[in-house]
Every structure is written in structure tokens, then in C-alpha cells.
Amino acid sequence: MxxxxxxxxxxxxxxxxxxxxxxxxxxxxxxxxxxxxxxxxxxxxxxxxxxxxxxxxxxxxxxxxxxxxxxxxxxxxxxxxxxxxxxxxxxxxxxxxxxxxxxxxxxxxxxxxxxxxxxxxxxxxxxxxxxxxxxxxxxxxxxxxxxxxxxxxxxxxxxxxxxxxxxxxxxxxxxxxxxxxxxxxxxxxxxxxxxxxxxxxxxxxxxxxxxxxxxxxxxxxxxxxxxxxxxxxxxxxxxxxxxxxxxxxxxxxxTMALRMSKHNENGLKVAQFLENHPKVKKVSYPGLSSHPQYEIAKKQMSGFSSMIAFELKGGREAGRKLMNNIKLCVCAVSLGDTATLIEHPASMTHFSYSKEDLEKSGISEGLVRMSVGIEDAEDIIEDLEQALAKI
Ligand SMILES: Cc1ncc(COP(=O)(O)O)c(C=O)c1O
Missing domain, CATH: 3.40.640.10 (Type I PLP-dependent aspartate aminotransferase-like (Major domain))
Known part of the structure; x- marks a missing residue:
């Protein structure tokens, strides 16, 4: 098979x-x-x-x-x-x-x-x-x-x-x-x-x-x-x-193989969009050649999934505005859903971390985590674009 x-x-x-x-x-x-x-x-x-x-x-x-x-x-x-x-x-x-x-x-x-x-x-x-x-x-x-x-x-x-x-x-x-x-x-x-x-x-x-x-x-x-x-x-x-x-x-x-193919495809498209956006400071996605461990990722992963971490130039306030202005994407914890989910690790999934451990781990106040869904990538990008324009 x-x-x-x-x-x-x-x-x-x-x-x-x-x-x-x-x-x-x-x-x-x-x-x-x-x-x-x-x-x-x-x-x-x-x-x-x-x-x-x-x-x-x-x-x-x-x-x-x-x-x-x-x-x-x-x-x-x-x-x-x-x-x-x-x-x-x-x-x-x-x-x-x-x-x-x-x-x-x-x-x-x-x-x-x-x-x-x-x-x-x-x-x-x-x-x-x-x-x-x-x-x-x-x-x-x-x-x-x-x-x-x-x-x-x-x-x-x-x-x-x-x-x-x-x-x-x-x-x-x-x-x-x-x-x-x-x-x-x-x-x-x-x-x-x-x-x-x-x-x-x-x-x-x-x-x-x-x-x-x-x-x-x-x-x-x-x-x-x-x-x-x-x-x-x-x-x-x-x-x-x-x-x-x-x-x-x-x-x-x-349907997992089908869903993952779309997640992989959308993950890369959205990561590329974010990487080229003037309001975005840094993007972490293993399928981007700018990722520090891109070579390891290529060696051990057959696709790069759809989890993206990114930092906005405007820090926490900019992240808050982004999450409050998305219309199609959803502000929520968890991941791997058909819908695109966006969250703020420092105050949500990683709330239990001590202040020092947040800092040591690179989980800054401005870090945003995204689980890209299986919608049309263009719709996800358009939604991000209009929300980023409000920052
Ligand atoms: C990487 C990772 N491992 C484990 C867990 C825990 O899984 P569950 O919520 O099903 O207990 C999570 C939950 O978000 C996770 O992201």
C-alpha cells in the first residue's frame, strides 16, 4: 500500500x-x-x-x-x-x-x-x-x-x-x-x-x-x-x-493524508506571505530556507506541517490587534484543526511558564502561534492581510 x-x-x-x-x-x-x-x-x-x-x-x-x-x-x-x-x-x-x-x-x-x-x-x-x-x-x-x-x-x-x-x-x-x-x-x-x-x-x-x-x-x-x-x-x-x-x-x-497534504501546502504559502510582510519581524516555519534548522527538517520530515510561529514588529500590542481583527481565522488554542487557529503562547498555551523560562525559551510577548487550516490559502492570506493593515 x-x-x-x-x-x-x-x-x-x-x-x-x-x-x-x-x-x-x-x-x-x-x-x-x-x-x-x-x-x-x-x-x-x-x-x-x-x-x-x-x-x-x-x-x-x-x-x-x-x-x-x-x-x-x-x-x-x-x-x-x-x-x-x-x-x-x-x-x-x-x-x-x-x-x-x-x-x-x-x-x-x-x-x-x-x-x-x-x-x-x-x-x-x-x-x-x-x-x-x-x-x-x-x-x-x-x-x-x-x-x-x-x-x-x-x-x-x-x-x-x-x-x-x-x-x-x-x-x-x-x-x-x-x-x-x-x-x-x-x-x-x-x-x-x-x-x-x-x-x-x-x-x-x-x-x-x-x-x-x-x-x-x-x-x-x-x-x-x-x-x-x-x-x-x-x-x-x-x-x-x-x-x-x-x-x-x-x-x-x-482523511488524514489528504488533510495533511493541504496543511503542508497552506503552511508554506502562509509562512512565505508572513516572511515578506513589512509588519512581521520574524517567522519560524521549518519549510522556509531561512529557518535555522532547515537542513535537519528537510532530512527528517517529508512535509513541514502547518505550525508557524511569528513575531510582529509592534510586539504584544500588535499581536493583540491581529487576533482581534481576524475575520476568517479563529482566535483559539489547540492546533491541527480544519480551521486556521491563532493564539498568543505567553498568555495562553504557555501561561504556566515562569517569566524567566518564557524569556529563556524565546517565547516573547510578541510571539504569535498559528495552526494553518485547510481553507483556501488565498482566503487565509487575505484575512491576515486585512488584520495586519489595522496594526
Ligand atoms: C505538542 C503537544 N503535546 C501534547 C499536548 C497535550 O495534548 P492533550 O491536550 O491532548 O492532552 C499538546 C496540547 O496542546 C501539545 O501541543
Whole structure:
């Protein structure tokens, strides 16, 4: 199967499995019954295949997991109720008291809070390395105590790029695992496991859902880690995806290749427009040759997605005016939606950052983040043009 076909058919060539229905059915049930006490005991003991309780397995959720493992070319996958449920489960599965994590910054606001405010309570040390020269810093800071290297590429919100292959080579020399938050790039544009990372994860809420109507998370990796996530983290922490949301995510995947092609195309057009606009100071988009990590992006991404960070010459006030004057684009957090979304990281998605960390991360008061949608690029540009004219 070629790439677009995979998103349509994936693993869901259904045959008899789901009574030949074209769409995977929603098993909207918490409980599956046993035909006898003996059967119940053998399903629970895993001697016999079968479902018994949705937190511990459900066919709709499983179909989503199988399709994601297939698309991202991993051994297996485990779904979660949200991206944050996926991230926290991976951390608690791989890390114990006394371990050290090296993480890239900037990073999504809630991952930052998890790492800075929660993990230290469990005796886990997190050291932050800048995305802009991550691999050089990684070489300097990594030691035998490092158990995990956690990177987000492209980064939220500054859209910087980290070399996944080189980071993995360095980490593996020290026996550390590499986890990549692949949310911004998506499976369609970037396959971290093929670049030797150990785990790839996503907020499925974003481009996978694609329609801003559900929350979800997905982790793809080796069989052993996924088994641990299912049998320990989902089972005992309980951040399980609902069957209905699994079905919405499966539906999102059907059009994902098509949507991502348009997102990639529009992302570049809008980034080029912004780069040439006199009121714009700086644009960060990995598909622009002016991007500091353009060469790395070209090497590891097959498309550049549609996340853009830019700074206006007029700083915060200009950003406020832009967001208050858009007519077609929408002022909102989140990303990966069909509609173009614009937000202000310092007061919205990255509100939890300390003042120093905002500064250190390059999240200035004037930084604006944009998730370019799948409208006609010309309409998005015209809307930006009229809003910029009001500044
Ligand atoms: C890069 C990234 N990772 C993880 C998350 C968390 O995902 P969720 O909101 O599905 O918990 C987000 C949310 O914005 C994100 O942008």
C-alpha cells in the first residue's frame, strides 16, 4: 500500500472481524460478558483471547491502536484519554525515583508543568536543554544517570527542529531511551521510530482527530513498552480513551493524508506571505530556507506541517490587534484543526511558564502561534492581510 491508501484502508480491511461493516463499530460498552465462569477465568488469565472490561481492552480502541502502529511503523501502540495522559503514562512507565530526564525546551505548557512541578515530588530530576542547539548540549549533559531523553520536534510554540537521529545515537550510547512528541509534525510527515527513537507519541486531539471535536493520545513503540503501558499504566492509572473517541479518531485518520497534504501546502504559502510582510519581524516555519534548522527538517520530515510561529514588529500590542481583527481565522488554542487557529503562547498555551523560562525559551510577548487550516490559502492570506493593515 502507498501512503494515501494506508490512511484509508490501514488495518481495517475488516472481513468477518466486524460482521463486514465498512466502518469499525463503536463498542460503546464498559463490560463484555462471559459464556461461563470457566471462560471468564481463562480470558482474565489471558489463556484465551477476549474482552471483559473496557479499561483493559475494547475492540474500537484496539482498532485505533493497530492502525496507528501500522501507520507509524512501530511494533504496537497504546491509546490514552488525551495527549497528557499518554505523556504522563510514558514517564511513569520508564522512570523511577533517582532517575534523570533530559528534555528539550520550549515544550508544551502542561508537559513543562508535569516536568517542573510534579516529577520533582517523586525524586526525578529534569534538566532542560535548548532545542536550538539540542544535540551539542545533549553531548555535554548526558551521563549514565540519564534514563530518558524527551524531545518535542517541531517545538511548541517556537517551531524549532531537533535532529531525532543524532539525538537517538547519542542517547543510546548511554543506554537512555528517546521519546519524541510527534504532535506538530504528525505521522504523515515524520516517523521518529524510523529515525531510531524508541517511543513516538501524539496528542491525537490535534491533526489525527483533525476536527477539533475529541481528545485523545497515542503512544507507539516496541511490544514490551506498550505491554507495560497497557498492563500497568492504563490498567492502574486509568487514563483510557473512550470507544466513541477512538471511533472519531479512526474517522479522522481516513482523511488524514489528504488533510495533511493541504496543511503542508497552506503552511508554506502562509509562512512565505508572513516572511515578506513589512509588519512581521520574524517567522519560524521549518519549510522556509531561512529557518535555522532547515537542513535537519528537510532530512527528517517529508512535509513541514502547518505550525508557524511569528513575531510582529509592534510586539504584544500588535499581536493583540491581529487576533482581534481576524475575520476568517479563529482566535483559539489547540492546533491541527480544519480551521486556521491563532493564539498568543505567553498568555495562553504557555501561561504556566515562569517569566524567566518564557524569556529563556524565546517565547516573547510578541510571539504569535498559528495552526494553518485547510481553507483556501488565498482566503487565509487575505484575512491576515486585512488584520495586519489595522496594526
Ligand atoms: C505538542 C503537544 N503535546 C501534547 C499536548 C497535550 O495534548 P492533550 O491536550 O491532548 O492532552 C499538546 C496540547 O496542546 C501539545 O501541543
Amino acid at each position: 502507498r501512503e494515501f491508501t494506508k490512511y484509508v484502508h490501514g488495518k481495517e480491511i475488516l472481513g468477518e472481524k466486524f460482521t463486514r461493516s465498512l466502518s469499525v463499530p463503536i463498542y460503546q460498552t464498559a463490560i463484555f460478558t462471559f459464556s461461563s465462569a470457566e471462560e471468564g477465568a481463562s480470558i482474565i488469565a489471558k489463556e484465551k483471547e477476549g474482552y471483559f472490561y473496557t479499561r483493559l481492552g475494547n475492540p474500537t480502541i484496539r482498532a485505533f491502536e493497530e492502525k496507528m502502529a501500522f501507520l507509524e511503523e512501530g511494533e504496537d501502540a497504546c491509546a490514552f484519554a488525551s495527549g497528557m495522559a499518554a505523556i504522563s503514562a510514558v514517564i511513569f512507565a520508564l522512570i523511577k525515583t533517582g532517575d534523570e530526564i533530559l528534555a528539550s525546551y520550549p515544550i508544551y505548557g502542561c508537559t513543562y508543568t508535569l516536568f517542573t512541578s510534579i516529577l520533582p515530588n517523586f525524586g526525578v530530576k529534569v534538566e532542560w536543554l535548548p532545542a536550538r542547539n539540542f544535540t551539542e548540549e545533549l553531548k555535554r549533559k548526558i551521563s549514565k544517570k540519564t534514563k530518558l531523553v524527551f524531545i518535542e520536534t517541531p517545538t511548541n510554540p517556537t517551531v524549532e527542529v531537533i535532529d531525532i537521529k543524532e539525538s537517538s545515537e547519542i542517547a543510546h550510547r548511554y543506554g537512555a531511551k528517546v521519546v519524541v512528541d510527534n504532535t506538530f509534525a504528525t505521522t504523515f510527515n515524520q516517523k521518529p521510530l524510523k529515525l531510531n527513537a524508541d517511543i513516538s507519541l501524539h496528542s491525537a486531539t490535534k491533526y489525527i482527530s483533525g476536527h477539533g471535536d475529541t481528545l485523545g493520545g497515542i503512544v507507539i513503540g516496541d511490544k514490551e513498552t506498550i505491554k507495560n503501558l497497557k498492563e500497568n499504566l492504563i490498567r492502574n492509572f486509568g487514563g483510557v480513551l473512550s470507544p466513541f473517541n477512538a471511533w472519531l479518531l479512526l474517522r479522522g485518520l481516513k
